[in-house]
Amino acid sequence: MIREIDARGRACPQPVLMTKKAIDAGEDCIVIVDNEAARDNVCRMAKSQGCEARSEEGDGCFRITVTRGSSARREEKSPVPGAGPTVVVFPFDRMGTGDDDLGRILVRAFLHTLGELSPRPDVMIFFNGGVKLATDGSEVIEDLRALEKAGARILVCGTCLDFFGLKEKLRAGMISNMYDIAETMLSAGRIVRL
Amino acid sequence: MTAEPPFSIVLFDSTSEALLAEKLFKKAGIPHKVIPVPRHISSDCGVCIRFNASDTGAARATLDGIVTFRSITSLE
Numbered sequence: 087m088i089r090e091i092d093a094r095g096r097a098c099p100q101p102v103l104m105t106k107k108a109i110d111a112g113e114d115c116i117v118i119v120d121n122e123a124a125r126d127n128v129c130r131m132a133k134s135q136g137c138e139a140r141s142e143e144g145d146g147c148f149r150i151t152v153t154r155g156s157s158a159r160r161e162e163k164s165p166v167p168g169a170g171p172t173v174v175v176f177p178f179d180r181m182g183t184g185d186d187d188l189g190r191i192l193v194r195a196f197l198h199t200l201g202e203l204s205p206r207p208d209v210m211i212f213f214n215g216g217v218k219l220a221t222d223g224s225e226v227i228e229d230l231r232a233l234e235k236a237g238a239r240i241l242v243c244g245t246c247l248d249f250f251g252l253k254e255k256l257r258a259g260m261i262s263n264m265y266d267i268a269e270t271m272l273s274a275g276r277i278v279r280l
Numbered sequence: 281m282t283a284e285p286p287f288s289i290v291l292f293d294s295t296s297e298a299l300l301a302e303k304l305f306k307k308a309g310i311p312h313k314v315i316p317v318p319r320h321i322s323s324d325c326g327v328c329i330r331f332n333a334s335d336t337g338a339a340r341a342t343l344d345g346i347v348t349f350r351s352i353t354s355l356e
Contacts, residue, residue, distance in 0.1 A: 187299060195316040195327050225314070 089113055093128075094120040094147060098244050099263035102131050105152060106265070109135050117150045123244050123253075123261045125150060131265065170275035171208030174200070176216035179224075181280055193219065193280070197229040206236055207278070209270055212259065213243035216280075221247070222255035230258035241266055286333040287355040291317065291326075293348065298327050301347045308342045310335050318355065330355060 091108060093101035101117060101124045108115040109132065119125050125141055125148040132139040132152045141150045180189025181196055197219075200206060210233065212220050219226050220242045234240050240259030247253045247261065271277060292298045298314070305312045312331040331339055333354055343349055 188295060191295065191299060191314055191327055194314045198313065198315045 088151075089115045091115050091117045093117055093124065096124075098124065099127065099265040102127050102263055102265045105150075106131060106135070109137055109152065109154070112154070114151075114153045117152060118147055119150065120147045122148070123263075124148075126260065127244075127263050127266065128152075170273050171270075172205065173209045173211060173270060173274040173277045174207040175271070175277055175279045176210065176212045176219060177214050178280065179215045179218040190225075194225050194229075196280070197226045197233075201229055201232050201236070206233060207238055209239045209241065209274070210259070211241045211243075211262075211267055211270065213246050213267065217242050217246045217250065217252060220256060220258045221250075221252045222257055224257065227257045234258060241270065243267060285355070287330050288333045288336050288339070288352055289315070289318075289321075289328045289330045289355050290339060290343065290352045291321070291328050291350040293350055295327060297347050297349065298329060301329055301343055301349065304342050304346060305329060305331070305339070308338065310338055310342065312339075320356075321353070 089108065091101075091104050093104050096104070096119075101119050105115065105117050105128050117128050119128060128150050129139040129141060132150075136155055138153045138155045139150055141148050143149075176193075178189070179193065180186055181192035182189050210230075218224060220230060220240065230240060241262035242256060242259045244253070244261040244263055247256060253261070290301065292301065302312070302314060310331055312329050314327055315330050317326040317328045336352060340352060
């Protein structure tokens with residue numbers, strides 16, 4: 087009998103944590119969530135752990151079957167410093183403090199330059215005011231999309247989008263959660279914080 | 281990866297002029313992008329505005345008499 091985890095109504099990142107707990111305990115499970123962001127987050131985390139995740143929709147919720155594939159329990163990530171991905175973190179919608187207009191110009195110049203440089207960042211994380219860079223009306227959407235196309239993973243804090251009422255206005259990157267964000271930061275080879 | 285030449289850029293003596301010019305470009309509906317001044321043009325830390333070379337006339341007309349700019353040059 088496969089275990090069912092009812093994560094409906096649970097705030098981000100609870101559904102992810104509940105699923106992770108089952109995976110860590112070596113169990114297959116069916117996770118039930120009530121929104122797409124939670125479904126995507128659970129599926130992504132399961133896959134990152136080497137599991138298979140299949141989602142079915144019905145009755146206004148999603149049933150995700152998580153099974154441990156043959157590659158489950160991948161080897162632990164290398165603890166060698168500097169060996170992981172390069173992560174650029176955007177806690178603000180501008181670069182530096184002093185003058186906000188100047189800061190907004192600088193962040194645009196910075197993102198343009200990131201696209202021209204090599205190597206490009208592997209992951210970019212946007213949280214708090216930083217999420218505004220990835221939403222409607224931002225001047226850097228095209229830059230972010232180009233970086234994404236070139237292979238960068240763009241994680242945008244879902245809690246923050248929600249807080250600013252911007253969840254429907256995301257134009258680049260994917261809605262993410264604190265679990266993904268914290269894990270990405272901790273497994274980074276280096277972090278560039280704007 | 282942003283290469284879709286030909287582009288021109290307009291250079292300014294100060295960032296506040298670049299900011300003002302950008303507002304005018306927006307108002308005039310000239311497609312543009314704020315970018316750092318390319319290294320081969322100047323090693324100063326500065327921003328400039330890039331636009332399609334075909335809009336050079338419109339760009340000049342938009343800025344003339346309102347914003348002081350150093351020069352308009354093609355971006356190679």
